[in-house]
Amino acid sequence: MNFKTVDDVALIRLIAQASPEALSELYDRYGRLVYSLALHILGEAETAEEVTQDVFFRVWEKAETYRAEQAKVSTWLSSIGRNRSIDLLRARGVRPEGHSLGWEELTPTAMPRHEGLDPEDGAMQAMQGERVRAAIASLPAEQRVALALAFFRGYSHSQIAEELDEPLGTVKTRIRMAMQKLRSLLVEEL
């Protein structure tokens, strides 16, 4: 049976039926996404590896709780990975020095060859990355900064206001407008 031809939702069903092959295929598709997100948030490869393993292990244990009508599989995975990474970040209190937390370095890059990833899936993920980077780049700089502090550091509104030395209401507006703009560019188009 060729698992590469099975779509994401069906893979989750198979994982819920205890198929390690399905989990292996899901990892091939989204291991980089989860690892890259954890690494960007935490700034440490070793901890990012732990998070990545935890995310997929959680999928193995909780696959039957996934609801396709509520979120895409990739959204579910990145959500688990981000939450776990931010929990660790908060528990640790500090981040490694010299690690960027913004969007500024997110320039388009050639997609490297990824072992195990179907070329078509790779192309689709590359295209998705281009769309998201373009959408984020279209935001005003102050919205991008506030969004980065919320997304990568897990800061609350008041923490962002303190970090930027801006009024709380201003920060709330920036976050809301940024998310509204991104939704109009990324979600309604799908």
Added chain:
Amino acid sequence: MVNNLHVSESIPAYALACLEADEAKRVAEHLATCELCRAELQSYQEVAGQMAYALPQLEPPQALKAALLERLPAVSGKPGAADRRATWWQRNVRPAVQLQAEQERRPAGKRDRLLRLAPAWALASLVLILFLGASNVLLWQQVGDLRASQPAPMKVVALTGSQVAPTASGLIVISKDGRHGTLVVDELPALDEARQYQLWLIQDGTRTSGAVFSLGPEGYGSVWVSSPQPLINYSSFGITIEPKGGSPGPTGDKVLGGDL
């Protein structure tokens, strides 16, 4: 107390988990009772989920996947990698042989009882095999149903190598709305710094440049395809070798081509 007012203004921040605790609690209480706001939340969670794609995609160490698969059986009731690697013989026949050996070692009374149980054991195994077979069929029917329920996939144009690059291959993946695309190529010849590859979008014999690109060190590359009109309007695509920066029209050897 749950109020009846919608919490739309707070939902984007709730999806990012950046609300203060008391406000997050108020929003959560409202969401529990409001289908409209739950749908709103899902769309913003989708935004948050997609933001991870903006990051450069880095390869985790290869050992990580192996470690994950090894971890499965140790802390879960589900069968894991160790079971997966076992052969059919190891999983099904060896236990029976081990049982026979166990019978040989036991005193006669116990051995007789075990022998009396053998037909029941065989019958139970047969039933289990039939059950697993039926489950497998049902499972793959579910997979088929899920496949059928998926929205139409993105269009994919396969590119094949010319005589200049017979082993090269490529794909153009076109978004569902036909407006965007990504080109992926593999095993194209390495070029010197003065030359680059150029993608041509072809319609009624007219060739429009879609991308100018170079390869990574492994001969593999991907590039965003830009087009003045929807990509699905073009009938075919070609890639040629051109001077660095590209040409107004094809001047060099064609290395890849394909039709929509």
